[in-house]
Amino acid sequence: MKTSLKIFYLISAAAVGFGCFIAFVFIIFNTGDGFMSTDNEPAAIGVAFLAVVGGTVYLFLGRLIYKSYKYIGTVLLIIIISAFLSLPIMQALPDVLEAYHGYRAKPYVERYLGELKPTLVGKIEPLEFDYDKSMSYTLDDWGDQIWIELKKEKATLSSEDLEKVIGALPPAKYDLRVIINYENLKDPNYQNTLDFMIRSDPTDPPYCDSYDYEHKPCDQVREILDSRD
Structure with a gap:
């Protein structure tokens, strides 16, 4: 004792x-x-x-x-070392926890994206699904969301495209972060990007971001998501 x-x-x-x-x-x-x-x-x-x-x-x-x-020397040494190590430990702790949560989520993410890969492409044409990027972005920097990387070549984005994408994505236990790169008709050297989330919890605030002020895809995304509620 x-x-x-x-x-x-x-x-x-x-x-x-x-x-x-x-x-x-x-x-x-x-x-x-x-x-x-x-x-x-x-x-x-x-x-x-x-x-x-x-x-x-x-x-x-x-x-x-x-x-x-006799114990005082050892105890004071432990106290001093712990005090000096407290700051680097506190700085490293969020990264360690993020890596641990990513490790825990990896089997589910691999299963979700693996099942999505063969079915999504046919449902969202002419958009393309980048499976490797989606997997890499999701697991390399885990943030409780699954990345879905999509691309549309040589054309702008239509509301029909968005309906296809949103309708083709099955529900997930994590938020779905959808990134769609598509052509900027005014400047062929520059790509437009639409970045929006399909929340796992509908009560969470919506998120959508795009610099395509001409077509306003975020307005279209919100309308589609609202119609699903």
């Missing part, structure tokens, strides 16, 4: 180090009148006081557990 308690005490030193880092950041953001500060010195002093008292109590608990002061 005592051994387990000692191990737990040492592990908890990492949490104390993280707490010291948070306290340090809070003090910086609340002291002085710099551009990062809210000039709230009473709060900063209070947090500094709590950090000192908390650290003292923590070390005193170690004295009760270890019955000596």
Whole structure:
């Protein structure tokens, strides 16, 4: 029991180090009148006081557990290392979580796009479906959405095209991010792009973006999606 308690005490030193880092950041953001500060010195002093008292109590608990002061060096080292590593860990954590969620979603995405590949092309002609890009964009930068990359050569986009695309995409557990590249009739060297989402949850706000102000495809997309509700 005592051994387990000692191990737990040492592990908890990492949490104390993280707490010291948070306290340090809070003090910086609340002291002085710099551009990062809210000039709230009473709060900063209070947090500094709590950090000192908390650290003292923590070390005193170690004295009760270890019955000596030999543990202090190890504990202080863990606290200092944890405090220094807190910032890079916090910066890396979103990327790690995103990669993990992407890994969890990969089987579903592969199955969804794999089943879509042989059926979609015939339903959306003359548009083309880029399966490889769709898979790559979806899994390389996972964001809880499945990318559908489409292209229409040498022609502008019609409302019939949009109806075909939206009608051909089966419901998914994630949002569908549809990207359609098509010709700009005014400038053949430039492609128009329509970017819209079919939400997995209909209560989520709609999203559509396009610089094709002449044909206004986003208005057409909204009309089609509204008619499906």
